Amino acid sequence: MKKIYLLVLVAALIFVSCEEFLTEEPILQQSTELTLATFDGLDNAMFGAYAPLVSTNWYGASFVLDAEMRSGNGYRDVNKNSGRYTVPYDFSYTSTATPALWGTAYYVISAVNNVIANLDGKAGVEGVTQQDVDNLHAEALFLRALSHFDLVRTYAKQYTVDKTAPGVPYVKITDPAGKPARDAVDTVYTNILADLTTAEQLIDDSYSREGVASATSVASKLAIQALLSRVYLYMGEWQKSADYATTVINSGKYSLWGADEYADAFKADVQTGGEVIFDVYGLKSNSYDGYWDAITWLTNPDGYSDCASSNDLISLYEEGDVRGDMFIGNPEKAPGTFWTTKYAGKDKGTPDVSNTIVLRLSEMYLNRAEAITRGATVAGTTAVSDINAIRTNRGASEITSAGVNDVLNERRLELAWEGHFWYDLARTKGSVTRTHYSGAEVNRNIPADSKFWALPINKRELDVNENLVQNPGYGS
Amino acid sequence: MKRKLMMFLSLFFFGIGIISAQTQVRGTVVDEAGEPVIGATIQIKGTSQGTVTDIDGNFTLSAPAGGTLIISYVGYETQEVPVRANVRVILQNDSRLLEEVVVVAYGTVTREAKTGSVSTVSGADISDAPVVSMDKALGGKIAGVSITSSSGQPGSGSSIRIRGTSSINAGNNPLWVVDGIPVLSGNTNDFLNTGNTLASISPNDIESITVLKDAAAASIYGSRAANGVILVTTKSGKDGRTSFSARAKYGASWLANDNDFGIMSAEQLLTYQRDAAVNAGFNPDDPTDPYYRPKELLSRPLTNWMDHLSRMGNIQEYEINATGSNAKAKYYSSLSYNKTEGVFYGVDLNKITGRLNADYKLTNKLETGGRVNLSYSEGNDVPMQSLYYSNPVFAGMMILPWTPAYDEEGKHNVKIIENSNTNPRATAEYDDQFGKSYQLLGNIYLQYKPIRQITLKTTNAIETVHGDGRRYWAPETNEGSATLQTTMNKYVQLTTSNTATYNDLLFEDHSVRVLLGQEAMKYSSSYQFIYAPDVNPDIPYVQTAPQTGVEGEQGFSNETLLSFFGMLDYNFAEKYYLQASLRFDGSSLFGNENRWGTFYSVGASWNIHKEDFMNDLSFVNLLKFRASYGLNGNNNIEPYRAYGVYASTQYNGITGMRPSRPSNPYLSWEKNGTWNLGLDFTLFNRLDGIIDVYNRKTTDMLLDKNVPQTTGFSSNFLNIGSLQNRGVEFQLNYDIINNNEFRWDMGANIAFNRTKILELGDNEEIAYSEDGRLRHTVGKSLYSFRLLDYYGVDPTNGDALFRDEAGNLTNDYTQARYIYPGSPEPKFIGGFNTSLAWKNFQLGAFFEFKGGNKVLLIERRYLESDGNQMSNNQIKTALNYWKQPGDTGVNPKPLAGNSTNSYSFSTSRFLQKGDYLRVKDVTLSYTLPTELLSKVSIAGLKLYLSAQNIYTFHDVDWWDPERGVDGIGYGIYPMTKSLIGGIELSF
Incomplete structure (x- = not known):
């Protein structure tokens, strides 16, 4: 009997040492298991999840530029372009020509889900406090909510249009074998709100990730609240949108740029004390730097320059409005065509990269003004005063009364080329009318009932996930 | 009458049997080393009586006195000895x-x-x-x-x-x-x-x-x-006293060019360019014209750049070796030196190799030995294998003939605008691109034979490669600045192989061999790479580079393999053979759910010629039928592919980690199952042949499979595809004449193979990773060219014509349809050889051929560009262009500044048949008569002259038809021809 035990023991030892001999861990990369095993590893993984935001598929270029090219703010100069960005401009979307946001956003979602799934048991080890873990958790939830929000407003009908329509899968647990179906739009919003409000509660008031070059390019409590204001606005929850806007405005952390600060503000490398609540940080050494395909080069009149501004937009600015000076031409090669200077490079030695603003203070005023015109009430403020707060800081004349359309018009003027106008039209059942236009005639104007208000999901995705359905009008 | 005779005869023989005295023979059979030979056959001549030796090589037999014993054993010369009481037979190895x-x-x-x-x-x-x-x-x-x-x-x-x-x-x-x-x-x-x-x-x-x-x-x-x-x-x-032999070879090599391929002369190019200018509506004689090409260009100093950039290469090789043995030890030792200078400036290779192979009998049962190979090589190179400006093969064809080779100071001209100010001669002279390699390959074994049937052996080996590399762009070639790249790498592979073999002959006719073994391998590789711009040319090392510019990189990887295996060989009466093998491999490369794989084979063969019914067919010396099936694996993948990993990512001034690859715990080997049927024969003792038919199927082929992006990834590397190779092979050797004075033999082989992709996971087609012009398509050959359908020239106006989707001709390149016009895989390959010997002369020739494959000549997009490349030289074949209505089968009309894409390298225009027949080797040698040499105590002296690749029959418009397995291989150093003389001396 003893002998048998001995034999079993020897066999087990041999087996174990065989397995040990045959285990070679990666050296220059870190195994997923190892990365997520410690708080420091999770912290690195959490920070890494921000990096794809600057991808050209997202805030690094096309998420913003596509929206502008679709909305009528954009224009293609027939002589000065590289052939890029014709799909959003001409609306030649098909099931294989679709925004690339899908893959990038779900990639970030999988990265933050990995973090969220491994938070248990990290507090109380090696000086890590529960608040440290909560802050990480809040950052992850913020990015998950932002990713899903950008997805659902791109690939689905808006909440205010048809909240029971198919949205996008809200992925809270990333399953390598998962084939999630599309959740309804309202389900997606419910989850976005749940993630954001949880994040709001978890995050420390003063938390800002250490070591980064730009503190506005990482999550903060105010960024979460600002995003909540926008999400509620998209849902038509006017009072909540106004309240969150007020919270951010009253935080005292931000102040409106003056007319003389406006142009320079878009060139700052790092934002301090101005309007920016959350932005995406451009830098040549970013792993996701888009180089020639990044937003700066595409709006540079001497660069690829595919994304010019339409005169429909430019003509809206009145004399003296500094926002009307945010355009630059190329008289030699493209007389009469102008490009936005909101991405004209940074003043700090890097003329060919720019930050992309996601959330800023003016939007909060505009959210609140719109909410008020639609029935929200905030003590001590009116829609007119909110709009004039902006206009007086832009060198524009003050207004005396404000209806919904005045607010939407001001949104277009203030937030032009920041990726808002298309989505504002979408959620308010607007339509696109283009007079200054050089694209294919068939899609010059986009009526309110067009299929293009919900863009197609890529066929390669439908091919590998039979649970997904395509939006109507794009085939299977 | 007949019956009576029979009876008489049998009585007679019986009587002899009775009257002959029987002798009891005791004997031992040993080999030259004195080791007993087990299982040797002892037969009494003229009878069928006999016996075999036992495990000590001993036998006893009762035989008629005065008779003869025949002693035979496979691999040894058969001997006859007279019958006597004690016999000791030393069997000699049968060299034949x-x-x-x-x-x-x-x-x-x-x-x-x-x-x-x-x-x-x-x-x-x-x-x-x-x-x-x-x-x-x-x-x-x-x-x-x-x-x-x-x-x-x-x-x-x-x-x-x-x-x-x-x-x-x-x-x-x-x-x-x-x-x-x-x-x-x-x-x-x-x-x-x-x-x-x-x-x-x-x-x-x-x-x-x-x-x-x-x-x-x-x-x-x-x-x-x-x-x-x-x-x-x-x-x-080798057995016997120490013998030495020495060899020396010397030869020259040059660019092969059997189809009179080459660049245009200055006159040809000027005519061509002037025509192209006129065709496009320009005036080549107007100095203000963008295509001003005055005839005066020809009165400038002209350079044939292909000649200027290439040279006569040479080959030298010297070797000496010693070999010998005594009762206990055997050794072979050699030292050789090889120096080769390429046909382009700046290309050479020096190599020194030393080897010692030694075996020593420690005791009768214990033997040890080792095999050690040491080598050092040092090579210089220039950028090749792509269309670099500094690639002499390409630059030599592109630089204009009226561009001077030297500047006013007599230095290499580096102001060559049409070649990005690059002169490959300057590159060869001033820039460094070298690699040094230090290699050790050695193993030591210990073998123990406790009893005759059992052999235990352990072999332990180490292989290391250390490499040093340097690439340096000197200020002379690099617009004044000096840039450096250096690399060091190291590869180490440790292997232990341990086997136990049992070998026996049971019940006279049942021969059995059983082998059990275990192996383990550990491989590791590493490198360091440093890039340093703007180094000081006087001290061209990393230290002198500005710190901000220096970039460094390291790489490491490890891999392990652990195996257990067994083999069984069995034969009955040397007629029926059975072989089976089984191996378990565990590898670190694969997912922990699929870490171990099982591989096996079963084979059988039948020596038909040993059957009784074949006795009448005495001309059949060997007729053997073989059949087998086996399963083996392909583990050639990058390490760590099974691990889900995070990679570092830079953003917002700091470094984070992001998911870079999903984990793949089921990642496993590709499997290959092969059926084989074979026939071996020898007829009339002259004609040997082998025929094999096989069907080889790859399954679980590793491919990237699309996955939903909602998982965070786009694809995963999975075992999903399958493909098939089927083929037949023939090999024949024929001794036509074989007598003392004159020998003549011939041999030939040919093999046909077809590859077909059966499955690619979700995909019907995937692009070849190196070049999208090649596709892997289900139902087609593994590699298929996918190119735009070029038709030829429009006889009315000289435009290039393509076929569109509907099959109609169009001159609009953008309307051209894609077709699959062939594969770079040969349909058949083979070779044949013959050798002729008369007295001391010997003449051998060896030919190699391949066929049914296509090659794509991408370079011709630049060299036969219909006027698109007006600032470069062109090749002679471009001269055959459309000149007047009715011309067909020619190149399109050249137009200066052409942008019609008639010259596109994505069309079938530059796809050609890659068939070739190469006279690979012709060697004439003369061995001095031994009687002459023995007087000066020289054992042998041979002189020879050998021609390599001396002629190749092919239709490819290039220097040489070989372009790598993908048939694209642009910018490659073509095969060269060489002529080599040598001498071999042994003493």
């Missing part, structure tokens, strides 16, 4: 028979005993050819083994495909096993095309090379055997 003993996995086998498909090349066939590495010597010699040179550069490697190509993402090169130990192959140098690891072994040290083609032969190598196994055996000590 010995040639038929083939080294196979973990042992040797005679031709009569083999069950798998194995082919062999002897060292003698290799050493005469002036090749730097042994892989080059195999081309065309073995049916079904395709050796494709990706470069004609001295020392460069080859792509070896045994029975087609089996994989898309795992490797396709066979496993090399040297003296029983798997070794590294491929390029282990970072900056050289010539870092062929196998070149560390001198071809002269090789006793034999065996190629294990089918699964029955190769499966015992398990997860590494799917692409076949090449066994190399180096020379061991």
Whole structure:
């Protein structure tokens, strides 16, 4: 009997040492298991999840530029372009020509889900406090909510249009074998709100990730609240949108740029004390730097320059409005065509990269003004005063009364080329009318009932996930 | 009457039997080393009576006095001895028979005993050819083994495909096993095309090379055997006193060009360019015209740049070796030096190799020995294998003839606008691109034979390659600044191989061999790379570079393999053979759910000629039928692919981690199952042949499979595809004449192979990773060209015409449809040889051929550009262009500044048939008569003259038809021709 035990023991030892001999861990990369095993590893993984935001598929270029090219703010100069960005401009979307946001956003979602799934048991080890873990958790939830929000407003009908329509899968647990179906739009919003409000509660008031070059390019409590204001606005929850806007405005952390600060503000490398609540940080050494395909080069009149501004937009600015000076031409090669200077490079030695603003203070005023015109009430403020707060800081004349359309018009003027106008039209059942236009005639104007208000999901995705359905009008 | 006679005769014989005295014979049979020979047959001459020796080599037999005993054993010369009481027979190795003993996995086998498909090349066939590495010597010699040179550069490697190509993402090169130990192959140098690891072994040290083609032969190598196994055996000590031999070779080499291919002369180019200018509405005589091409250009100093950039190469090789043995020890030792200068400036290779193979009998039961190979090589290179401006093959064809070669100061002209101010002669002179390699390949074994039937053996090996590389762009060629790249790399492979063999003859006719074994391998590689811009040209090292510019990189990877295996060989009466093998491989490369794989083979063969019913057909010396099936694996993938990993990512000024690859715990080997049927025969003692038919199916092929992006990834590397290789192979050798004065023999082999993709996961087609013009498409050959359908020239106006989707002709390039006009895979490959010997003269010739493959000549997009490349020279074939209505089958009309895409390298225009027949080797040698030499105590002296690649028949508009396995291989160093003289002296 003893002998048998001995034999079993020897066999087990041999087996174990065989397995040990045959285990070679990666050296220059870190195994997923190892990365997520410690708080420091999770912290690195959490920070890494921000990096794809600057991808050209997202805030690094096309998420913003596509929206502008679709909305009528954009224009293609027939002589000065590289052939890029014709799909959003001409609306030649098909099931294989679709925004690339899908893959990038779900990639970030999988990265933050990995973090969220491994938070248990990290507090109380090696000086890590529960608040440290909560802050990480809040950052992850913020990015998950932002990713899903950008997805659902791109690939689905808006909440205010048809909240029971198919949205996008809200992925809270990333399953390598998962084939999630599309959740309804309202389900997606419910989850976005749940993630954001949880994040709001978890995050420390003063938390800002250490070591980064730009503190506005990482999550903060105010960024979460600002995003909540926008999400509620998209849902038509006017009072909540106004309240969150007020919270951010009253935080005292931000102040409106003056007319003389406006142009320079878009060139700052790092934002301090101005309007920016959350932005995406451009830098040549970013792993996701888009180089020639990044937003700066595409709006540079001497660069690829595919994304010019339409005169429909430019003509809206009145004399003296500094926002009307945010355009630059190329008289030699493209007389009469102008490009936005909101991405004209940074003043700090890097003329060919720019930050992309996601959330800023003016939007909060505009959210609140719109909410008020639609029935929200905030003590001590009116829609007119909110709009004039902006206009007086832009060198524009003050207004005396404000209806919904005045607010939407001001949104277009203030937030032009920041990726808002298309989505504002979408959620308010607007339509696109283009007079200054050089694209294919068939899609010059986009009526309110067009299929293009919900863009197609890529066929390669439908091919590998039979649970997904395509939006109507794009085939299977 | 008849019956009476019979009775009488039988009585007579019986009577003799009675009256003959019987002698009791006791005897021992030993080999030359004095070791007993077990199982030797002792037969009384003229009878069928006999016996076999026991395990001590002893026998007893009752035989008629005055009779004769015949003693025979496979591999030894049969002897006859008179009957007497005590007999001691020393069997001599039968050198003729010995040639038929083939080294196979973990042992040797005679031709009569083999069950798998194995082919062999002897060292003698290799050493005469002036090749730097042994892989080059195999081309065309073995049916079904395709050796494709990706470069004609001295020392460069080859792509070896045994029975087609089996994989898309795992490797396709066979496993090399040297003296029983798997070794590294491929390029282990970072900056050289010539870092062929196998070149560390001198071809002269090789006793034999065996190629294990089918699964029955190769499966015992398990997860590494799917692409076949090449066994190399180096020379061991020859019997008898020490003998020395020395060789020296010297030769010259030059660019091959058998189709009068080449660049235009200055006159031709000027005429061409002026025509192109006129065709496009320009005036070549108007100095303000963008295409001003005055006739005065011809009165400038003219340079033939192809000649200016190439040269006569040369080859030198010197070798000395010593071999000998005594009762206890055997040794072989050699030292060789090889120096090759390429046909382009700046390309050379120096190599020193030393080897010691020693075997020593410690006791009667215990033997030890080792095989040690040391080598140092140093190569210089210039940028090749792509369309670099500094690639002399390409630049020599592109630089204008009226561009001066030297500047006013007599230095190399580096202001060559049409070649990006690059002069490859300046590159060769001023820039560095070298690699040094230090290699050790050694093993030590200990063998113990407790009893005659059992052999225990442990072999432990180490292989290391240390490499140094440097690339330096000097200020002379680099617009004043100096840039440096350096690299150091290290590869280490440790192997232990332990076997136990039981070998016995049971119940007279049942021969059994059982082998059990265990192996473990650990491989590691690492490198360091430093990039340093703006170094000080006086001290061109990293230290002098501005710190902000220096970039460094390191790489490490490890890999382990653990194996257990067994083999069983059985034969009955040398008629029926059965062989089975089983191997378990565990590998660190694969997912922990699929870490262990099982591989096996079963083979059987039948020596039909030994059957009684064949007795009447005495001209059949050997007739053998073989059948086998086996399963083996392909583990040639990058390490760590099974791990989900995070990679670092830079953002917002700091470094984070992001998911970079999903984990893949089920990642496993690609599997290859091969059926093989074979027939071996020898007729009239003159005609040898082998015929093999096989069906090889790859399953679980590793491919990237699309996954939903909602998982965070786009694809995962999974075992999903399958493909098939089917083929037939013939090999024949015929001794036409064989007498004392005159010998003439011929040999030929040909193999046909078809590859077909059966499944690619979700995809119907995927692009070849190196070049999208090649596709992997379900139902087609593994590689298929996908190109725009070029029709030819419009006879009315000289426009290029394409076929559109509907099949109609159009001159609009954008309307052209895609077609699949062929594959770079040859449909058949082979070779033939003949040798003629008369007295002391010997003439040998060897031819190699391939056919049915297509090659794509991308370079012609620049060199036959219909006027698109107005600031470059063009090739002569471009002169054949449309000149008047009605011209067909010519190039489109040249137009200066052409942008019609008539010259596009994505069309079928530059796709050509790659068939060739190469006169690979013609060698004439003369051996001095021994009676003459013995007076000066020289054992042998041979002189020879050898011509390599002296002529190639082909229709490819290029220097040489070989363009690598993908048939695209642009910018490659073409194969060269050479003429070599040599002398061999032994004493």
